[in-house]
Amino acid sequence: MITKGLALAGGLCCALAASQFPEFSQQYKQRLSGAVDELAWVVERFDADAAALDLSRDAALSELARGTAMAQARSESMGQVLIRHERLSAHLEHLRTTNSVSAALIGWQYLDPELAQKTWGDFEPAVPATVAGAGFGFGGFLAGYTLIGMLLGGFGRMVRRRPEATPAE
Template identity: 35%
Template sequence: MSRIVRIVAFGCGLCGGIIASQGPEYAQQYRQRLGGAIDELRQVITRFEADAQASGETRESAIVRLRSNTDDFVSRQGAAMQANVERLRNLEIHRETMMQAGPFARVALMARDGDRDVMEAVYRDF
């Protein structure tokens, strides 16, 4: 029985060591990609807002107009833009929370509240 406990303890210690050594670096790369995702979404939304303004609309009214369109494709574009706006807001809040946390708290925040798309991209390159 004590041999099994030692094996489990060794495995847990090994996992803890890996997380302690690689977690902060992974979180750093995650934050960098998070910033890139935020910058890209801002550009998409800024272009959309400029198009909406040129048509005499606000961002919100343009999204409503698109979403209420009977053409399924156009309606889906409105839903996609609404999702972009919401994702940008969530990513900005998440990044601000991470910037205020310490290195190991960032790992926990990333694991708990992280953006899955960004985390998968970091994992592929890590």
């Protein structure tokens, strides 16, 4: 009976933890969207400055790279901004065009470590009020209940003493 109670408690704990995957994914997507919007603003300003001087983006970067040490540094950092904007925009598009379960499961392969760390730092657990949250919660419960039950069942079999055979008289 204790084993089943502990397995139930383990299942409930895992259900609670797993049900937070969609919420974390949602909060991450919101932070990602904000980062993409801000990077887009920087890229648009850079492109507008280049266009005002009749330069393409690449020509503007090249011209900056030939300038002073500060201009060279700015050329390099702007190149990194352009790459990051492209990468994060593609990731955001992927998250927007997939369902919440896939986003929570598959989205980890696109996870930006810096944004994920900041999201985790600000993460606030939420009651799973979506089908995805309930599904993850149920899956977590089953996994936790099964795992704890198997561990405790195996441990119990190891600890139980087998009756000693009585010698024949």
